[in-house]
Amino acid sequence: MIKKIISLTLSTVLIFGITSAAAACNKPSVRDGNFSGKLNVGGYSMYIEVEGKRQHGLPTVVFENGNGDSHEIWDKVAPEIAKKTRVVTYDRIGIGQSDSPDRSKVNYTAAGEVQRLHTLLKKAGVNGPIVLVAHSIGGLYAREYKYLYPDQLKGIVFIDSAVEYQESNAFPELDNETILAMIAAGLSGGTGIPYELSANDLINTYKQIDTAQATDPLRNLPIEVLSGGNHGAPENFEVILAEGQAYIASLSNLSIHKTDPNNGHYLHQDNPSFVIDGINELLARLKSANHNR
Numbered sequence: 001m002i003k004k005i006i007s008l009t010l011s012t013v014l015i016f017g018i019t020s021a022a023a024a025c026n027k028p029s030v031r032d033g034n035f036s037g038k039l040n041v042g043g044y045s046m047y048i049e050v051e052g053k054r055q056h057g058l059p060t061v062v063f064e065n066g067n068g069d070s071h072e073i074w075d076k077v078a079p080e081i082a083k084k085t086r087v088v089t090y091d092r093i094g095i096g097q098s099d100s101p102d103r104s105k106v107n108y109t110a111a112g113e114v115q116r117l118h119t120l121l122k123k124a125g126v127n128g129p130i131v132l133v134a135h136s137i138g139g140l141y142a143r144e145y146k147y148l149y150p151d152q153l154k155g156i157v158f159i160d161s162a163v164e165y166q167e168s169n170a171f172p173e174l175d176n177e178t179i180l181a182m183i184a185a186g187l188s189g190g191t192g193i194p195y196e197l198s199a200n201d202l203i204n205t206y207k208q209i210d211t212a213q214a215t216d217p218l219r220n221l222p223i224e225v226l227s228g229g230n231h232g233a234p235e236n237f238e239v240i241l242a243e244g245q246a247y248i249a250s251l252s253n254l255s256i257h258k259t260d261p262n263n264g265h266y267l268h269q270d271n272p273s274f275v276i277d278g279i280n281e282l283l284a285r286l287k288s289a290n291h292n293r
Helices: 002-018 109-125 137-148 166-170 175-185 199-213 235-250 270-289
Strands: 035-043 044-051 060-064 086-089 130-135 152-157 224-226 255-260
Touching: 035 109, 044 109, 044 175, 044 235, 060 109, 060 137, 086 109, 086 199, 109 130, 109 137, 130 270, 137 152, 137 199, 152 270, 224 270, 235 255, 255 270
Parallel strands: 060 086, 060 130, 130 152, 152 224, 224 255
Antiparallel strands: 035 044, 044 086
């Protein structure tokens, strides 16, 4: 019984800090844009939408979804940003309108996801500097992107980002094997969380982030950290989640950290203006920095 309670509590941490329940509707919607459709990446079709026109001095804004979410999750935010620069939304392999190949044939770790995104952008003709707007597990992917392609990524907006080893922080008395088993239970459908990455994928992603973080890749990168302050979780877990967000902000000397005290994990759904303002603030900072060079 105690293990069951801990497992359910861990699932709460997973839901709010590591994974995302699919909040977008199932009905596909293709917005007007420069391009919308599927492109071949590594033998599989990936869905992408490119909208708006890149303005002088502004990078392309690429939206990185949380676990299990499709590109539609950004429908309250992306069109507003597209009014001032080019934006990209897409579906990762296994999600939305992209192919869902056999899991054994695809690398679902952060490095695998980032390499596919990089290839997808090139095939879509999205070259030059980008900003990543990254939700939940997407925050880990954004950090890996900066490590693998440092010259292309000019800034990151983290939206209630996942933090590596957050489960261990929540349950320091448990060994990694037990935590791994609980993560597997939380990711395999018992909680209704979409099955995009496995427990082993997550652990390998953490190892990749460890390698990346050893190089301190975000230290001089402009970032915005947008955090939810009310996830409906027990108070002690809200504290753990808040500490994780503060950690993300500490990774850069050029970070701005803002918290919405009234909303939780899905800020882009529940308070889109908060997210839009954060993205616009980062774009303004980047434009100002370019002008001052």
